[in-house]
Amino acid sequence: MIKHCIRLTVPAILSILISACATSPEQSLYDEIGGHKTLNTIYGVAITRIYTDPVIGHYFKGVPKKHLRDQLVLQTCELIGGPCEYDGKPMVESHKDLNIKEREFYILVEYVQGAMRDVGLTYQQENRILKKLAPIKYETVYL
Amino acid sequence: MTNANSTTIEQDIVGAKVKLVGDGVFTQNPWAPQVAIGAQYKKNRDFDSSLSLPDGTVPLPEIGVPLLLGANDDSGTDIYLSATKLWLGTPSGYNLLTNLTARYTKANMFGLLGFGVEGNDNAKVEWEGSVAVLISPTTAMGTEFRTQTNRLGGLAEEDTVIDAFIAYFPNKSISITAAYVDLGNLPLQASSSGFYLSVNGNF
Numbered sequence: 001m002i003k004h005c006i007r008l009t010v011p012a013i014l015s016i017l018i019s020a021c022a023t024s025p026e027q028s029l030y031d032e033i034g035g036h037k038t039l040n041t042i043y044g045v046a047i048t049r050i051y052t053d054p055v056i057g058h059y060f061k062g063v064p065k066k067h068l069r070d071q072l073v074l075q076t077c078e079l080i081g082g083p084c085e086y087d088g089k090p091m092v093e094s095h096k097d098l099n100i101k102e103r104e105f106y107i108l109v110e111y112v113q114g115a116m117r118d119v120g121l122t123y124q125q126e127n128r129i130l131k132k133l134a135p136i137k138y139e140t141v142y143l
Numbered sequence: 144m145t146n147a148n149s150t151t152i153e154q155d156i157v158g159a160k161v162k163l164v165g166d167g168v169f170t171q172n173p174w175a176p177q178v179a180i181g182a183q184y185k186k187n188r189d190f191d192s193s194l195s196l197p198d199g200t201v202p203l204p205e206i207g208v209p210l211l212l213g214a215n216d217d218s219g220t221d222i223y224l225s226a227t228k229l230w231l232g233t234p235s236g237y238n239l240l241t242n243l244t245a246r247y248t249k250a251n252m253f254g255l256l257g258f259g260v261e262g263n264d265n266a267k268v269e270w271e272g273s274v275a276v277l278i279s280p281t282t283a284m285g286t287e288f289r290t291q292t293n294r295l296g297g298l299a300e301e302d303t304v305i306d307a308f309i310a311y312f313p314n315k316s317i318s319i320t321a322a323y324v325d326l327g328n329l330p331l332q333a334s335s336s337g338f339y340l341s342v343n344g345n346f
Contacts, residue, residue, distance in 0.1 A: 123279060124236020131231035137169040 028081030029132075033125055035082065039073045046115035047072075053111070056104050079132040091139035099142045109133075150194070152208060152255045158183040160225075167227045176226040183221045185254040190217030212299045212330060214257025215264050221248040222266075238277040240285070245270060251295050252329070260294045267292055275308075284309040302327025306339075318343045 033039075047069050051057050060068065077084035088094070112133075116126045160181030167177030192207040203211070223246040230239040249259045249266040259265075269292060275285025285308060291301035308322035320343070325336040 117280075122236070124232070127236050127238050128232040131171055134169045134171045134231060137166070 029125070029128055030077055030080045030082030033080075033121055033129075036073065036077065038119060038121075039076055039082075040069070042112070042115045042119050042121075043069045043072045043076075045118055046111045049111045049114070050108060053107060056107050059098060059100065059104075076129070076133065080129055091136060095140040095142075100140055102141055105137055105141045150208060151189070153188040154254050155186045155188065156183050156254075168229045168231070171231060176228040179225045179227070181223050181225065183223070184218070185221065185250060185258075186218040187254055187257055190214070190257055208330070209251070209255075209257030212251075212256055212295050212297070213260050214251055214295065215259035215261055216249075217257060219249050219254060219258030219266075221246050221250060223247065234276070240275045240277065240283065241273070243270070243272045248292065251292060251299065252301055253291075256295060256299055256330075263294060275310075281313055282309065282311050298330040300328045308339075316345045 030039075047065055051060055051065065071086070071088045074084050074088070075086040076082075078086050109130075113126060113130070116129065121129075158181060160179050163178045163180055165175055165177035187207075187209055189207045190209050191205045193201045193204050194206075194208070194211075195201050209217070223244050225242060225244040227240070227242045230241070233239050246269045247266045248269055249264065251257050251260070269290045271287065271289035273285055273287040275283045277283045287306050287308070289304045291304065293301040295301070304324070304326050306322045306324040308320055310318055310320040312318040320339070320341050322339040323336065324339050325334075327334065329335045
């Protein structure tokens with residue numbers, strides 16, 4: 001309510017507050033990109049493409065899209081400073097007998113990158129998210 | 144040698160490189176690079192290509208530029224160890240690619256001036272490194288340096304080579320690189336520098 005008043009009376013001050021807020025170290029990457037709504041859109045777009053991919057699509061047979069999407073959103077939310085805690089199966093366990101190859105993992109990464117771009121994240125936001133997701137490679141790929 | 148401007152020296156290089164350990168992209172804990180080892184066999188084609196003077200005479204038959212400057216051999220093998228790491232999201236959301244390489248070599252000026260010198264045919268360790276920022280998904284710009292053995296001396300004094308480059312790779316099969324390269328001293332051409340442009344395709 002107070003903010004609303006300020007906006008009506010002193011727009012200049014509010015814009016200073018907003019820009020201070022945007023550069024404040026307290027704002028998480030999760031909030032910066034638009035939180036749950038943005039992540040949910042990103043993974044919605046990526047999963048549609050992943051499920052129809054000729055090389056990696058078969059890994060997801062029998063996995064409900066909604067379940068995977070929710071798990072990925074939850075996991076990413078936690079990794080980029082959102083108010084979430086991943087409570088699914090440990091990644092190592094859910095991937096251990098799949099023999100996923102490195103190049104197959106990279107195909108998935110490119111779909112996620114592509115979805116981040118299509119949804120309108122900046123290149124910098126995309127890279128900062130990838131940095132957090134990168135270590136997952138060694139929980140999923142068979143080496 | 145008075146006609147150095149038009150002297151052409153060619154060499155063939157055959158190389159192989161294999162990854163030893165690490166993951167330069169997906170291991171994002173600090174200071175754990177991807178390490179590779181490689182070898183390059185280089186054979187200078189003009190080691191004993193005679194130089195002719197403008198009047199057509201050949202004062203020193205079968206003595207090419209490398210031999211004339213005191214090089215020992217027309218071929219050599221470099222062994223190198225290379226550490227590479229991509230720093231995702233650094234600086235300020237961009238990606239930083241860093242490389243440091245130690246090269247065990249006896250090449251003079253990359254081998255263009257032959258290998259080893261009279262009285263010293265041992266290889267020694269030289270260093271090269273690069274830093275590049277990926278400013279977009281398709282563009283990188285950066286700088287490189289490379290130290291040289293500098294054993295011929297005299298006319299063929301060698302400096303550390305440096306360059307600055309910008310590379311554009313619109314897709315996985317094409318890349319275009321533009322660079323400004325400073326080779327330092329070359330025989331009869333002190334402070335040699337120039338622009339470089341290359342287009343590469345993999346199909």
